[in-house]
Amino acid sequence: MVTNKKNSSATNTIQKRSICQRIKHHLNELIVTAPSFLWMVIFFLIPTILIFALSFRSTAPGGGIGDTWTFHTWKTISNPSYPEIVWRTIWLSVVATFICIVISVPCAFAIARASRKIRHFLVGLIILPFWTSFLVRVFAWKTLLHPEGLISNLFISLGFIQPTEQLLYNSGAVLVVMVYTYLPFAILPLYAAAEKFDFSLIEAALDLGSTPLRAFVQIFVPGIKAGIYSATLMVLIPALGSYVVPDIVGGTDSEMVGSKIYQRAIPDRNLPHASALSALLFLGVLLPPFIAWCFLRRRNINITETEAVEAAITEDNKRSKTKGGIRK
Amino acid sequence: MSDFLLFDGITKRFGNLTAVDNVTVGVEKGEFFSLLGPSGCGKTTLLRMLAGFEKPDTGRIFLDGKDITNLPPNKRRVNTVFQNYALFPHLNVRENIAFGLKLAGRPKKEIEREVDAMLELIQMGDHELKRPSQISGGQKQRVAIARALVNHPQVLLLDEPLAALDLKLRQHMQIELDLIHDEVGITFLYVTHDQGEAMSLSDRIAVMNKGKIEQIDNPAKIYESPRSSFVAAFIGDTNFFDGVVDKSIDKEYSRIKFTDFEPIICFNDKKIRPGSPVHLSVRPEKIQISHEHPENPDGKLNIFRAKAEDVVYQGSHTRFWVRIGEYRISVFQSHNRFLLDQRPIKWGDTVWLYWHADDGYMLEQYQETDEDLLILPPENIGDMDEEIEEESDSDTEEVNAEDNASDANGVAEDGNEQEK
Structure with missing residues (x-):
């Protein structure tokens, strides 16, 4: 990291000199991307700013928005019940993400290894649930987990749970349904990464004496690292914001930030409060991709060729300084 | 059974395609043995x-006297250098080389020592901390070889290891x-389609075609006395030239007659x-081309009048390419300053073509099972470093074999008009 500083000053001057040329060079791209850019500004950026702004407005007595600026709402967020909900939101989402990834990596491996026909069929199976409404699927889970439902009865007859025990309306139910809901979002990016994976590397590992399991863990998993990052983001971010699942299959002890926002916005009509919670969630959701981005940068997954060469040179210099003298 | 490595009656089918057809090959210990074929x-x-x-459908594989046919890859003391190198992209050069030793659970110090020795052998000590993406093709190749060799395999398998390198690098490697x-x-088993590579490296070569072994011999014998017209x-x-043996002119030489060509005298060993x-x-390269009529003291020269149709300078x-009747004949002439014939042969010239009876080689026609073989792509010896089109994906190679064969025939028909 230290050695990079020297290089970066040199590259900066090159960048400055050619900035006009670069705009000219990218003019066509700017024109092409303008519509989607405008769309995102109008329907994403501006509303986000509005939400942030709204969270600093006072609350009107009859519900609605007052006309003075205040920090009052943000102060109430430190209300004792919120840290618990935030904590629950985080662990439910993280555990759901982890389970999704653990299930998806072998899935992705199997799909990528399947013959072309079967592969298309399997990918189709993963996309299939999207053809029915998300709500219907969550309600279907409600039926399954219901005390009179299939899974409940099965578990009782197998002796896994007592007849009095509830499968629904708790964090466990939320977790199961979240994993179910977000699994395709984990499998698809992992499959995309696995499809590009060079399976001759597995053969190479076997050839060098590795057992199939070790080859899978030591070669395949690092090989689809980029896919694991994107799958994590694809699951973790929507999971953090989920409110339908805890609302339908969760109970009072499994509320998440999303359900709280809903409560504040619709039944309570306390929009500044809902805005403050949304802003909080927004910042929270930005955190994992930011960490992942830092990670990817450090791991040189997205680096350009020149950067790679530079890194190689600096690494070489470092090595020759530290080790070269000793070895020769 | 004295062979160090023995493929005994191996057959392997993929669907309808017989990829390997009852092959028996023995390889001696320490030998550089090549499998050569299209x-x-x-x-x-x-x-x-x-x-x-892959598991053979029938037949056994013996290594050092032990039957290894059903052993999984990680239980065999053989290591492979893959065509695409298959270096682990997330590990650096040193870690790549150490991979096999670490799996074997060797002590750390020993691993360090072995890897250092390998890095020295392949002269990559300065690059030990680089990732495979940061080193060149030739360096990757060397790392791949080191990664396999460091495990001291009983046989080192090399699968077209030089195919992805450019000409100069390939010669160097x-x-x-x-x-x-x-x-x-260590015993090397080298797979290649490049006859130049096979000839210059191998102790012995097995020439393969359509799943069968055509000939196993040392390089000189393969070239000078091919056993089938495919090998030739x-x-x-x-x-x-397709003809019929007419009569013996003395103890060793015969005359061959043709329906569409003048008789040719050939050594009939x-x-x-x-x-x-x-x-x-x-x-x-055995055919001489000249403006002058050659002397023929012992009467063993075959001399023809021909017309030069194409002249291709190749350094x-x-x-x-010269024409005699319906035959188009390929002739190489190396550039020699002291050629008797100072006048260069140009396109359209009428020339003398001659070769000694010893330089022809007769192949019995009954050995020919398939006339198509004759128009398989002859990689001419002068351009031996030019690659023929190669299916890079080894998984699909055998499956696509039929496609390839038909492609190759198409190419051959264009470039190989000495066949009428």
């Missing part, structure tokens, strides 16, 4: 069966491979009886 001839399949990635082989003394056509370039149909193979030599 794409889809089954050479890679044979290699993969030895590595353990050929020499390095040879040096490494001399140094480590595949190794180097050649001109074929196989004592082929008159009346037998034969292919006569004459290598382009070290010139390639002529």
Whole structure:
């Protein structure tokens, strides 16, 4: 990291000199991307700013928005019940993400290894649930987990749970349904990464004496690292914001930030409060991709060729300084 | 059974395609043995069966006296250098080389020592901390070899290891491979479609075609006395004449008659009886081309009047296409300042073409099972470093073999008009 500083000053001057040329060079791209850019500004950026702004407005007595600026709402967020909900939101989402990834990596491996026909069929199976409404699927889970439902009865007859025990309306139910809901979002990016994976590397590992399991863990998993990052983001971010699942299959002890926002916005009509919670969630959701981005940068997954060469040179210099003298 | 490595009656089918057809090959310890053949001839399949990635349908594989047919890849003491190198992209050079030793659970110090020795052997000590993406093709190749060799395999398998390198690098790596082989003394099993590579590196070559072994011999014998017309056509370039042995002119020489060509005198070491149909193979570099009529003191020269149709300058030599009747004959002439014939031969010239009876080579026609073989792509010896089109994906290679074969025929028909 230290050695990079020297290089970066040199590259900066090159960048400055050619900035006009670069705009000219990218003019066509700017024109092409303008519509989607405008769309995102109008329907994403501006509303986000509005939400942030709204969270600093006072609350009107009859519900609605007052006309003075205040920090009052943000102060109430430190209300004792919120840290618990935030904590629950985080662990439910993280555990759901982890389970999704653990299930998806072998899935992705199997799909990528399947013959072309079967592969298309399997990918189709993963996309299939999207053809029915998300709500219907969550309600279907409600039926399954219901005390009179299939899974409940099965578990009782197998002796896994007592007849009095509830499968629904708790964090466990939320977790199961979240994993179910977000699994395709984990499998698809992992499959995309696995499809590009060079399976001759597995053969190479076997050839060098590795057992199939070790080859899978030591070669395949690092090989689809980029896919694991994107799958994590694809699951973790929507999971953090989920409110339908805890609302339908969760109970009072499994509320998440999303359900709280809903409560504040619709039944309570306390929009500044809902805005403050949304802003909080927004910042929270930005955190994992930011960490992942830092990670990817450090791991040189997205680096350009020149950067790679530079890194190689600096690494070489470092090595020759530290080790070269000793070895020769 | 004294062979160190023995493929005993191996057959392997993929669907309808027989990739390897009842092949029996023995390899001696320490030998540099090549499997040579066109794409889809089954050479890679044979290699993969030895590595353990494929199971033969019938037959056994013995290594050092032990039957290894059913062992999984990680239980076999063979290591492979893959065509695409298959270096682990998330590990650096040192970690790549140490991979096998770490799996074997060797003590750390020993691993360090072994890897250092390997890095020295491949002269990559300065690059040990680089990732595979940061080193060149030739360096990757060397790392791949080191990664396999460091485990001291009983046999080192090399699957077209030089195919992805450019010409100069390939020539350089050929020499390095040879040096490494001399140094480590491990048995090398080398798979290639490049006859130049096979000839210059190998102690012995097995020429394969359509899943069968055509000939196993040392390089010189393969070139000078091919056992089938496929071998003659595949190794180097050649001109074929189809005729019938007419009569013996003395103890050793016979006259061959043709329906569409003047009789040719040829050395008949196989004592082929008159009346037998034969292919006569004459290598382009054995044919002389001249403006002057040559002297023919012992009467053993075959001399023809021909017309030069194409003259292709190729640096070290010139390639002529000359026409005699319906035959188009390929001739190489190396550039020699002291050529008697100072007047260069140009397009359209009428010239003398001659070769000694000893330079022709008769192949009995009954050995020919398939006339198509004759027009398989002859990689001519002068351009031996130019690659023929190669299916890079070894998984699909055998499956696509039929496609390839038809492609190759298409190419051959264009470039190989010495066949009428």
